[in-house]
Amino acid sequence: MHTSFQTTNGKGLDRDSVPMKLWEKAKKYGIWNPAQLNFEQDAKDLAALTELERQFILQPIAQFQAGEEAVTLDLLPLIMVVANEGRLEEELFLTSFLWEEAKHVDGFNRFLMTVLDGKLPDMSDLLVPSYKTIFYDILPSVMGALKDDPSPVNQAKASVTYNMIVEGVLAETGYYLLNHTLDKIGIMPGMREFTVKLKQDESRHVAYGIYLISRLVSENGDEVWEAVESQMNMLLPLAVNVVVEGYSMWDEIPFGLDPNHFQEYAIDQFQKRFARIQKARNQSIAEVVQDSLSTEILAS
Numbered sequence: 584m585h586t587s588f589q590t591t592n593g594k595g596l597d598r599d600s601v602p603m604k605l606w607e608k609a610k611k612y613g614i615w616n617p618a619q620l621n622f623e624q625d626a627k628d629l630a631a632l633t634e635l636e637r638q639f640i641l642q643p644i645a646q647f648q649a650g651e652e653a654v655t656l657d658l659l660p661l662i663m664v665v666a667n668e669g670r671l672e673e674e675l676f677l678t679s680f681l682w683e684e685a686k687h688v689d690g691f692n693r694f695l696m697t698v699l700d701g702k703l704p705d706m707s708d709l710l711v712p713s714y715k716t717i718f719y720d721i722l723p724s725v726m727g728a729l730k731d732d733p734s735p736v737n738q739a740k741a742s743v744t745y746n747m748i749v750e751g752v753l754a755e756t757g758y759y760l761l762n763h764t765l766d767k768i769g770i771m772p773g774m775r776e777f778t779v780k781l782k783q784d785e786s787r788h789v790a791y792g793i794y795l796i797s798r799l800v801s802e803n804g805d806e807v808w809e810a811v812e813s814q815m816n817m818l819l820p821l822a823v824n825v826v827v828e829g830y831s832m833w834d835e836i837p838f839g840l841d842p843n844h845f846q847e848y849a850i851d852q853f854q855k856r857f858a859r860i861q862k863a864r865n866q867s868i869a870e871v872v873q874d875s876l877s878t879e880i881l882a883s
């Protein structure tokens with residue numbers, strides 16, 4: 584039951600809060616339309632590649648497509664928790680978050696339908712074993728656990744899995760590298776434009792996750808911190824394995840790519856974020872907010 588509403592009881596919206604600042608960014612940068620991306624040249628470019636090169640590009644794209652579907656399907660329990668706790672500003676931002684994940688699903692489907700001539704084959708074999716462990720089992724299970732027990736520990740485990748690992752290590756880094764690779768070869772302009780948008784959206788999602796985990800650590804102390812640390816230790820090697828297993832599918836790595844490049848970038852990004860969350864152990868909520876507002880994505 585509601586006893587009053589913050590928008591009419593004199594409190595209003597906290598416009599200086601982290602989620603409201605992210606909401607403003609989302610309204611400014613998250614309103615692009617996947618239907619306006621043009622993948623016609625991408626289809627021609629892919630057709631001109633060797634079979635190995637073509638499959639090498641389509642394999643991570645199949646994982647991105649399925650991953651976007653997974654995060655769209657699995658986000659709702661977190662939105663329920665935030666709504667039940669009356670965190671209106673966070674819920675406002677999370678509406679843009681879910682809408683963006685839906686657009687990512689839409690965009691990859693448009694890409695695949697264009698480059699595969701309107702016929703979608705079963706691409707499940709392109710999802711490697713570590714990928715399946717994360718996306719078939721761990722992600723839905725930690726997100727689903729919030730329905731029965733939305734404790735701070737469970738919220739932290741869910742956000743570490745969803746925001747830090749799936750989005751922060753796999754998606755954001757994957758999009759950076761796909762963009763970098765296509766740029767280097769000079770092909771697939773539609774996908775390059777798409778990955779720039781995807782990476783921008785994912786950066787806001789990850790920023791929210793870091794804020795959420797930091798808030799939970801600051802409010803609840805060691806119990807939550809230990810859950811964060813053990814979830815990360817369990818998932819980071821699995822996430823790195825997704826890439827290792829992906830590369831090991833091929834007899835040779837095309838385009839002169841260095842498989843270590845991904846790992847270095849992913850681990851570097853991860854460590855910066857890990858340090859921020861670790862700092863929250865000794866911070867008040869006000870300090871957590873201050874730190875979040877001063878990061879690159881919100882300071883500009």
Ligand SMILES: [Fe+2]
Nearest residue numbers: 651683684687
């Ligand atoms: Fe996404």
Ligand SMILES: [Fe+2]
Nearest residue numbers: 684750785788
């Ligand atoms: Fe996301």
